[in-house]
Amino acid sequence: MLDGFLKEITLFRGLDAEALRELQFVSVPFVLASGKALFVQGDEADGMYLLKSGVVSVARRLPGDESIELASLGRGSVIGEMGLLDRGRRSATATAVEDCAGYFISFARFEHLRLGCTGAAFGVMMCFVGEVVQRLRGLLREAEALIDESPEIAPGLRVSDVPHAHGAREDSGPLPRWEVLAQIPFLRRLTENELKSFVESMRALSVPRGALLFEQGADPEHCHVVIRGAVALSMVHEDRYVQVAILGPGSVVGEIALIDGMPQPFECIAREDTLLMTMHRSGFESLRRDRSPTAFKFFEAVTGDAVGLLRKINGHIAWMRPERQFRAEVSSSNHASDDRGYR
Amino acid sequence: MLPTTAGIDSMCRVLIYQGKPVGADCLLYRPDNSLIKQTHSSLMLDMFNLAGFGMTAWDPSSHEPSAPFRYHSPHIPIFDRNLKSLAEKLTVSTMIAHVRGVPYNEKVTIGEQNAHPFQFSGIPLAMAHNGDLHDFPLMRYSLLPYIKPGLAAQIRGNTDSEWIYATLLSRFDDPAEYHDSLATISAVAETFSIIHDVRRKHGISLCSPTNLFLSDGKILVAARYTFDFGCYDPEDPASVRRSTHKFLSLWYTTGSEYGLHDGEWKMIGGAVDADSVIIASEPLTRDTSTWLEVPEYSACYLERIDNRRHFRVKYLPILHI
Numbered sequence: 231m232l233d234g235f236l237k238e239i240t241l242f243r244g245l246d247a248e249a250l251r252e253l254q255f256v257s258v259p260f261v262l263a264s265g266k267a268l269f270v271q272g273d274e275a276d277g278m279y280l281l282k283s284g285v286v287s288v289a290r291r292l293p294g295d296e297s298i299e300l301a302s303l304g305r306g307s308v309i310g311e312m313g314l315l316d317r318g319r320r321s322a323t324a325t326a327v328e329d330c331a332g333y334f335i336s337f338a339r340f341e342h343l344r345l346g347c348t349g350a351a352f353g354v355m356m357c358f359v360g361e362v363v364q365r366l367r368g369l370l371r372e373a374e375a376l377i378d379e380s381p382e383i384a385p386g387l388r389v390s391d392v393p394h395a396h397g398a399r400e401d402s403g404p405l406p407r408w409e410v411l412a413q414i415p416f417l418r419r420l421t422e423n424e425l426k427s428f429v430e431s432m433r434a435l436s437v438p439r440g441a442l443l444f445e446q447g448a449d450p451e452h453c454h455v456v457i458r459g460a461v462a463l464s465m466v467h468e469d470r471y472v473q474v475a476i477l478g479p480g481s482v483v484g485e486i487a488l489i490d491g492m493p494q495p496f497e498c499i500a501r502e503d504t505l506l507m508t509m510h511r512s513g514f515e516s517l518r519r520d521r522s523p524t525a526f527k528f529f530e531a532v533t534g535d536a537v538g539l540l541r542k543i544n545g546h547i548a549w550m551r552p553e554r555q556f557r558a559e560v561s562s563s564n565h566a567s568d569d570r571g572y573r
Numbered sequence: 574m575l576p577t578t579a580g581i582d583s584m585c586r587v588l589i590y591q592g593k594p595v596g597a598d599c600l601l602y603r604p605d606n607s608l609i610k611q612t613h614s615s616l617m618l619d620m621f622n623l624a625g626f627g628m629t630a631w632d633p634s635s636h637e638p639s640a641p642f643r644y645h646s647p648h649i650p651i652f653d654r655n656l657k658s659l660a661e662k663l664t665v666s667t668m669i670a671h672v673r674g675v676p677y678n679e680k681v682t683i684g685e686q687n688a689h690p691f692q693f694s695g696i697p698l699a700m701a702h703n704g705d706l707h708d709f710p711l712m713r714y715s716l717l718p719y720i721k722p723g724l725a726a727q728i729r730g731n732t733d734s735e736w737i738y739a740t741l742l743s744r745f746d747d748p749a750e751y752h753d754s755l756a757t758i759s760a761v762a763e764t765f766s767i768i769h770d771v772r773r774k775h776g777i778s779l780c781s782p783t784n785l786f787l788s789d790g791k792i793l794v795a796a797r798y799t800f801d802f803g804c805y806d807p808e809d810p811a812s813v814r815r816s817t818h819k820f821l822s823l824w825y826t827t828g829s830e831y832g833l834h835d836g837e838w839k840m841i842g843g844a845v846d847a848d849s850v851i852i853a854s855e856p857l858t859r860d861t862s863t864w865l866e867v868p869e870y871s872a873c874y875l876e877r878i879d880n881r882r883h884f885r886v887k888y889l890p891i892l893h894i
Contacts, residue, residue, distance in 0.1 A: 271862035291862040294828035294843040319861070385871075385886045392891060406807045413813035440891050460803040462870075473888060476869040478803035479818045501870065501891060502801055503778075545865050549886075552844035559845065560879055 235282055235333075238306050241361050245353050252350035256339035261331045268309060268324040275313020275320055277336035281305060284330030290322040292548050302327070308361075314340055315358055316537040321544055344530075352521050352529070359533045362540055363489045369543045370465060370495055373550065377467050380554040386464065386471040392499065394442045405434050405457065405507065414457065415480030416531040424524045432507035437461070437500040443483070446497040450487030452508050456480065459504030463496040463539070475542045476501060482528075482535050488514045489532070584821070585674045585689070586611040586622055587703045588857070589786040591667045591793040591875060591882070592849020595831050597630060598660040601670060604838035604857040609650050612672050617822055617855040622674035624681065626650035627688035629699040630668040631790035639790060641667075641699065645688035667790050671701040686730040690786070691738040693727040695749050697789035698742065698757070702734035703854050704782035704821060706768070706800070708775070709733040715771045716740050724748065737783070740764050754792045754874035755887075761785060761796050761872055762889050769800060769892045780804050782821035786852070795852040796872040797823040798889060823867040825852045827884045839863050848882040850875060 236242055236250050236257075245253070257280065262268060268279055271291050279286075286309055288301045300322055303309060309324050314337055343351040377384045411417050412425055420428060435454065437443055443454070446466045460478045464471035474496060477483055487494045488511055509517075517525040588608050590600055601608050606615075612622050627645040632638065642663060650656055650672060671689040675681040689701035706712070716736050717725060721743045728735050742748040744760035752760070765783070772778065781800040788794070799820060806812040827847035828840025838858050840849060851857065852873065856864040867873050870889050875882040 272860045292844055293826045293840060293863050293865060294845075294847050295834070295839055295841045295863055296843045323862075385888060387888045387890065407810075409810045410807055410813050413810050415818050456803065458804055458807065459801075471888075473868055473870070476802065476820055478820070479805070479813075499891075502803055504803070549844075549865055552847075556845045556883065563879055 236280070239280060239308060240306065241308050241357050242354070244357055245350070249350035249353040252343055252348060253335070253354060256335050256343060257333035258336075258339075259331070260334045262326045262329070264326050264328045264330075266326050268326065268330075269320045271320050271323045273320045275310060275318060275337070277334055277340070278311040278314045279309040279324075280333045280335070281307045281309060281330060282332040284332075285327040286324050286330060287327050288322050288324050290544075290548065292552065294552070296552070298551065311358060312362070312537050312540065315362070316534045318537070318541065321541060349521060352526055355526075355529055355533055356518070359489060359529065359536055362533065362536045363486055366486065366536065366540050366543065367490075367492070367495055369540065369547060373465065373472070373543060373547055374467060376547065376550045376554055377472065380557045381468065382557055383550050383553040384467060384470050384472050386473050389466065389469050389471060392440065392471065394440060394499070405429060405505075411457070416455070416482070416527075417480065419527050419531075420524060424527070428524055428528070429507065431513055432509050435506045435508045437504045437506060439500055439503050441500045443498040443500060443506075444494055446494055448487075448494045450484065450491065450494060451511055453482060453484040453488050453511075453514055454506040454508050455482055457505045457507055459500065459502040461504055462499050462501040464499070465495075466497050471497065472546075474546065475539055477535070480531075482532050485514070485532050486536065486539075489536075584618055584620065584622075584705070584782075585671055585701075585703045586615060586618070586854045587669070587671045587689070587701045587784070587786050588851060588853035589669045589701075589788060589793060589795055590665065590831075590849075590851050591788065593830055594632070594634070594664045594666045596661070597628075597663040597665050597668065598657070599832060599838070600665075600668065600851070600857065601628075601660045602657065603833070605859050606855065606857050608670055608672060608853070608857070611855065612649060612651050615855065616859065618674075620674060622672040623649050624673035624675040624683050625685070625688045626653070626656065626670075626672050627690055627701070628668065628670040629690045629692055629788075630663060630665040630670075631788075632664055633666050634664070639697070641692070641790060643692065645685050647683050647685050647688065667788050667793065669699055669701050669786050669788055671703075671786075682731055684730065687732050687735075689734055691735050693724060693739075693742065693748075696742060697751055698748070699788060700734075700738045700741065701786045702732075702737055703784040703786070704799075706733040706737075706772075706783065707779040707781045708777045709736075712771050712775045712777060715774065716767070719743060719767050721748070737764065737768070737785070740767060741785075751789055751791060754794055754876065757787055757792060757794045758796075758872045758874060758887055761787075761794065765798060765800075765889065766892055772800060778804055779806060784821055784823050784854070792874065793850065793852075794872060794874045795823065795867065796889070797821070797867045797869055799869075802869075820869045822855055823852065824854075824856050824861070824864045825850060825867055825873065825884065826856070826864045846881070847884060850882075850884050
């Protein structure tokens with residue numbers, strides 16, 4: 231029944247029997263007639279859908295009121311999970327192309343799993359974060375392909391315009407007092423004891439403005455929590471930085487590569503004079519095995535940040551696609567010597 | 574949830590438009606998150622903006638089209654019948670409009686002279702500012718060496734915004750001339766560099782958002798920028814909590830026509846053929862699906878290509894590595 235169906239879903243293949251049972255407990259059936267929307271872009275996310283039958287089309291609106299289809303999804307698909315992970319707004323509209331049925335996990339019911347910090351909740355979260363990272367790398371490949379087709383659509387700084395300052399240095403000074411740390415996003419979620427224990431496992435790192443924290447393509451060695459200041463994550467493509475995101479206090483940096491064990495997808499430079507807490511890969515793996523409340527909250531922050539990056543890249547691609555088409559039209563127009571006139 | 578700037582002391586709301594002529598009330602009043610509504614129920618701020626309103630707008634069909642309509646008032650715009658009446662009659666091809674937000678205390682000066690956008694006499698370029706330079710009274714007069722005397726003499730108010738404007742204008746050899754978008758962006762970058770230096774000389778290094786909106790009726794430039802983003806007072810836990818850890822927002826939408834379409838206020842006509850743009854502190858509608866964020870630390874502008882206006886982004890350099 232549902233248990234058997236859950237085992238079909240690729241996203242949940244790593245879950246054990248207990249985790250699948252807990253997921254089953256929070257899932258409620260839904261049906262949807264052809265032509266109706268599961269959810270609309272811009273709505274506040276309230277849960278995710280597991281599709282058992284039917285087909286759903288996922289499309290995104292763009293400036294100028296155009297729409298592009300992102301995916302056509304069938305049996306075994308998970309739809310709308312991003313909103314569940316960061317409680318953001320729906321980034322696309324999902325519409326039933328034919329009559330659909332499946333299961334809905336509401337945010338409220340998922341919270342029930344989450345607040346218990348159960349092994350099941352941890353397992354589900356790690357499945358999600360792995361999925362998000364995989365999707366993120368796919369979007370980066372798509373962005374690179376768009377830039378390859380039309381290099382002028384990449385508006386970033388030239389690599390030669392960003393001479394790296396002296397590199398990061400291990401700070402011999404103390405971190406801010408724990409009363410200060412306790413006010414920073416993500417660290418705010420930890421209890422006093424959890425925070426003190428978490429901080430003890432990290433070391434401080436000062437990174438001056440313009441300094442390189444890690445290169446794109448580097449092997450994953452560390453992840454960092456921004457304590458003060460900000461870093462820029464960029465794709466390096468040909469001779470340009472394509473800025474993807476700016477991450478301020480409370481953000482986790484460098485974790486994408488640690489999650490899937492592949493090279494760093496981004497270059498990371500300090501955009502401001504920045505103080506970080508740094509964790510070696512071994513500490514990250516230890517937390518992944520740990521499943522303590524601290525580990526759970528840390529990976530919640532990691533998941534939320536990863537979803538944030540996914541949203542950012544989606545935004546960039548939403549701008550790049552029409553830009554590429556515009557450039558192609560201009561180029562074609564120039565070749566044809568056709569006077570379009572002013573619009 | 575949309576990102577908010579909860580916790581900061583004051584923050585204005587601004588919009589800039591350029592494109593096909595459109596009724597001013599279609600930007601100021603009628604959308605469900607219009608600029609005037611952001612006075613009291615902003616989607617992305619947990620505060621009121623009660624310190625006045627200003628607008629500078631160009632109508633190519635008006636008498637002396639290069640000279641804009643200007644309206645500034647220290648009053649709360651939602652109660653301003655004159656503004657509503659004016660907005661219902663005015664058709665604009667370019668507009669900068671601003672609702673002013675200030676801390677709720679007696680130290681603030683409310684007055685017409687502090688209303689944005691600023692436009693000095695004889696100068697075509699107007700500017701509005703969304704943000705707050707931390708400890709500005711400490712550094713104000715250190716900007717004087719960077720401001721042409723004739724422009725300094727025109728400063729009437731006491732806002733950081735007007736001083737930023739005067740410093741920016743002074744980057745041009747002749748501020749009374751028209752300048753293209755890229756020259757204006759260079760002036761913006763140079764102004765930020767000067768402000769950064771002056772802040773450092775005074776030991777000021779706390780987070781200070783500085784979004785700018787500029788137009789002379791011909792060009793449109795907006796910048797999304799913050800000095801020392803993420804930098805709070807490490808000795809004061811309360812200041813950490815008060816500090817915003819989200820980059821001050823700036824959004825845009827493009828298309829070939831803006832208006833009420835299928836019951837929704839939006840741009841239509843696609844992004845490829847877009848020649849109209851709205852750039853604003855936050856989207857003008859609760860449905861944000863046709864809006865995108867302007868990248869952090871960047872300037873955006875309209876570029877003329879093949880007689881079409883086209884939205885472009887230019888990243889600003891990292892200061893003083």
